[in-house]
Amino acid sequence: MTAIRVRVEAADFDPGVELSRMADGGDPGAVASFIGHVRGGDDPALCGLTLEHYPGMTQAACEAAAYEAAARWPLTAVTVIHRHGRLSPGERIVLVAAASAHRRAALEACAFLIDWLKTRAPFWKREEFADGSARWVEARVDDEAAAARWHETPRCA
Amino acid sequence: MITVLYFGWVREGIGMDEERIEDAPATVAELLPVLAERSPAHAEALRVPARLRFAINQEIAPDDAQIPPGAEVAIFPPVTGG
Numbered sequence: 001m002t003a004i005r006v007r008v009e010a011a012d013f014d015p016g017v018e019l020s021r022m023a024d025g026g027d028p029g030a031v032a033s034f035i036g037h038v039r040g041g042d043d044p045a046l047c048g049l050t051l052e053h054y055p056g057m058t059q060a061a062c063e064a065a066a067y068e069a070a071a072r073w074p075l076t077a078v079t080v081i082h083r084h085g086r087l088s089p090g091e092r093i094v095l096v097a098a099a100s101a102h103r104r105a106a107l108e109a110c111a112f113l114i115d116w117l118k119t120r121a122p123f124w125k126r127e128e129f130a131d132g133s134a135r136w137v138e139a140r141v142d143d144e145a146a147a148a149r150w151h152e153t154p155r156c157a
Numbered sequence: 158m159i160t161v162l163y164f165g166w167v168r169e170g171i172g173m174d175e176e177r178i179e180d181a182p183a184t185v186a187e188l189l190p191v192l193a194e195r196s197p198a199h200a201e202a203l204r205v206p207a208r209l210r211f212a213i214n215q216e217i218a219p220d221d222a223q224i225p226p227g228a229e230v231a232i233f234p235p236v237t238g239g
Contacts, residue, residue, distance in 0.1 A: 036239055051238065052164060052165060052168075053164075053238070054162070054164055054212070054215075054231060054233070056229070057212060057215040057216075057231070060215060082238060093238075093239070094238070094239055114239055117238055118236070118237075118238065118239035119235075119236065120217065120236065121236060121238045121239070122164065122212070122231075122233065122236055122238070123236055123237065123238025123239070124164055124165035124166075124233065124234060124236060124237050125237045125238070126165075136165055136166045136169075136234065136237075137237040138237070139234070139235030139236065139237050143239075
């Protein structure tokens with residue numbers, strides 16, 4: 001039984017609190033995590049971004065990622081937290097974490113989770129710059145390629 | 158009648174986030190030209206279907222998926238979260 005925690009929210013999260021929860025009740029040997037932040041810009045300077053989402057769908061899409069990871073790897077816990085709304089450079093956007101008896105399953109599940117979210121969870125980033133301009137971030141072809149490689153990966157026991 | 162939701166630059170281009178469509182066609186591929194006739198902004202935002210992604214009742218769907226009666230159809234750019 002995998003302990004699955006998924007939250008989509010505007011508020012920031014505390015990585016220390018979230019990661020310590022990964023070990024609750026399971027005593028996993030390994031906890032792997034990835035935290036995405038708002039990148040800083042160079043020229044023109046990025047002054048922030050707005051993460052738009054599809055409220056009716058985002059929670060279910062993030063849960064689907066967590067359950068798919070739990071089906072593919074022997075995990076004791078999965079956490080997915082994704083923020084939405086206006087964020088400043090340096091702020092945390094997303095946390096994915098996976099706990100397992102061994103490091104390989106935890107690390108692979110963690111990479112799978114973020115690749116899945118980047119291509120399937122309905123969020124859109126709109127960047128705002130210091131010169132007053134704004135642009136919607138374009139999806140990256142290599143994100144699609146990164147997610148596609150998991151279709152080929154056999155489930156590890 | 159169906160509900161159509163727009164997100165990202167599709168929403169911004171069309172200038173609304175939601176509208177209702179009577180007598181919707183059977184698939185998203187057939188719905189796009191119907192929507193494109195509603196205004197020049199619709200036509201421009203929906204001009205290149207390859208740049209669009211779709212969901213039917215909150216599930217990602219290909220453009221040839223059937224639209225059930227009363228469905229919520231979402232039209233948006235490729236996602237950029239994470």
